[in-house]
Each structure stands twice: as structure tokens, then as C-alpha cells.
Amino acid sequence: MLFFSYFKDLVGREVTVELKNDLAIRGTLHSVDQYLNIKLENTRVVDQDKFPHMLSVRNCFIRGSVVRYVQLPPDGVDIELLHDATRREARGG
Amino acid sequence: MQRRLDSSSIVDLHQGRSWHYLMKSPEDIYLSTSLDKKLLVLLRDGRKLLGILRSFDQFGAYERVIVSDLYCDIPLGLYVIRGENVVLIGELELEKEELPPHMTPVSEAEIKKGSEGGEGCYGSQGYNEKKDGISGYD
Numbered sequence: 001m002l003f004f005s006y007f008k009d010l011v012g013r014e015v016t017v018e019l020k021n022d023l024a025i026r027g028t029l030h031s032v033d034q035y036l037n038i039k040l041e042n043t044r045v046v047d048q049d050k051f052p053h054m055l056s057v058r059n060c061f062i063r064g065s066v067v068r069y070v071q072l073p074p075d076g077v078d079i080e081l082l083h084d085a086t087r088r089e090a091r092g093g
Numbered sequence: 094m095q096r097r098l099d100s101s102s103i104v105d106l107h108q109g110r111s112w113h114y115l116m117k118s119p120e121d122i123y124l125s126t127s128l129d130k131k132l133l134v135l136l137r138d139g140r141k142l143l144g145i146l147r148s149f150d151q152f153g154a155y156e157r158v159i160v161s162d163l164y165c166d167i168p169l170g171l172y173v174i175r176g177e178n179v180v181l182i183g184e185l186e187l188e189k190e191e192l193p194p195h196m197t198p199v200s201e202a203e204i205k206k207g208s209e210g211g212e213g214c215y216g217s218q219g220y221n222e223k224k225d226g227i228s229g230y231d
Contacts (some may be wrong), residue, residue: 057183
């Protein structure tokens with residue numbers, strides 16, 4: 001649940017989601033759920049030439065199980081907050 | 094008797110018929126906002142399916158096969174897709190061009206030839222459905 005809460009706080013920020021099939025999509029984080037499924041808005045594919053079928057897609061739903069990375073803006077990462085949350089989760093569950 | 098298959102569908106076996114009821118799965122919540130919209134669904138095996146969700150028109154769903162700069166749309170009719178096979182569901186803007194202008198449509202026979210011959214390539218890399226797909230959990 002830790003990263004679910006973390007991503008909820010990042011709604012509205014611009015992120016880049018890299019999938020396991022190497023497709024990378026930049027967009028505004030619209031929503032996330034408990035499975036870490038991600039809904040992005042205003043999307044652009046990073047390597048557009050390699051993925052022509054995605055040309056006119058501007059909103060998409062990405063299944064959590066196919067995500068490899070979620071690239072975040074540096075100022076979206078509060079290390080201390082994450083450390084505290086991790087310790088709490090590890091302790092109590 | 095009802096048997097739950099996964100988080101997104103229930104099949105009623107008792108009467109020998111099947112109904113697919115969409116539960117409140119994440120895909121369902123997204124899909125209900127996408128009714129009558131044209132969607133692009135990327136599958137784990139690398140296939141790209143396009144179609145309009147839950148409306149009745151003569152096109153139904155079709156698969157778009159892309160090899161290099163060629164593409165072919167192969168009609169499929171009504172498809173029910175199990176959630177675990179889905180990679181991405183994208184909303185296609187109706188007025189926008191779906192593909193770059195340099196791509197040309199060809200017949201099904203031609204595209205099959207192209208993908209078997211291994212000629213398809215984006216830039217310097219080969220394209221094939223397996224490479225574009227996601228196998229298991231890597």
C-alpha cells in the first residue's frame with residue numbers, strides 16, 4: 001500500500017512510464033489504484049517512430065503488471081518521507 | 094452455480110449459458126468512461142487490437158498488423174479480452190491521424206509475407222510480434 005499512497009500524492013505530476021515491452025509513455029498522472037494500474041492523460045510516446053500505432057493516443061490506461069519503471073520528477077521524491085514510510089511498513093505491516 | 098474466473102468476469106455455468114458481468118475492476122472503471130470510444134488495446138503477445146467499445150457498427154474489432162512502413166487491418170468481429178492479456182488501453186482521438194502519413198495500407202497477404210520474411214524494421218532494429226510482447230514476468 002506504500003507506493004499506492006505515494007503515487008496518489010503524485011497525481012497531477014508529469015511522469016514517464018516504461019513498460020516491459022520497452023514502450024515508454026510520458027504523461028500526466030491522472031489516477032492510480034491498489035494494483036498500481038496507472039491512468040495517464042495528455043500522453044506522448046517517447047520514441048514515437050518505433051511505435052506508430054500510438055500516434056493519436058492521448059489518454060491511456062496501463063495495467064500495473066506490465067510496468068517496468070515509473071520515472072518521476074526529482075522534486076516529486078521526498079527521500080525522508082519515503083524512508084519513514086518504509087520503516088513503518090516494515091515494522092507494522 | 095457461478096464460478097469466478099478472475100477479478101473482472103463471472104461466468105454462470107448453471108444454465109449452460111455465459112454472461113460476462115464486469116465487476117468493479119480497474120479496467121472496468123476505465124472502460125465505462127470509454128463507452129462508444131475508439132480504443133487501441135495492446136496485448137501481451139504484441140498484438141494491437143482496435144475497435145469501438147460496446148457499440149454496434151459494421152466494423153467491430155480489428156487487428157492492425159504493422160510491418161515496417163506497411164500496415165494491414167484485419168477485421169475480427171466481437172472480441173472479449175481477458176484482463177491478464179492487456180498491456181495498455183489507449184483512447185484514439187477521432188479526428189486525429191492514427192498512423193504517421195508515410196505508412197501505407199496493404200493487403201493481408203502482403204503483410205503476412207512481410208512479417209514472415211523478417212523484413213520489418215523500425216530504424217535499425219527488427220520488428221516482430223514476440224519482441225513487442227511481454228512474456229510472463231520479467
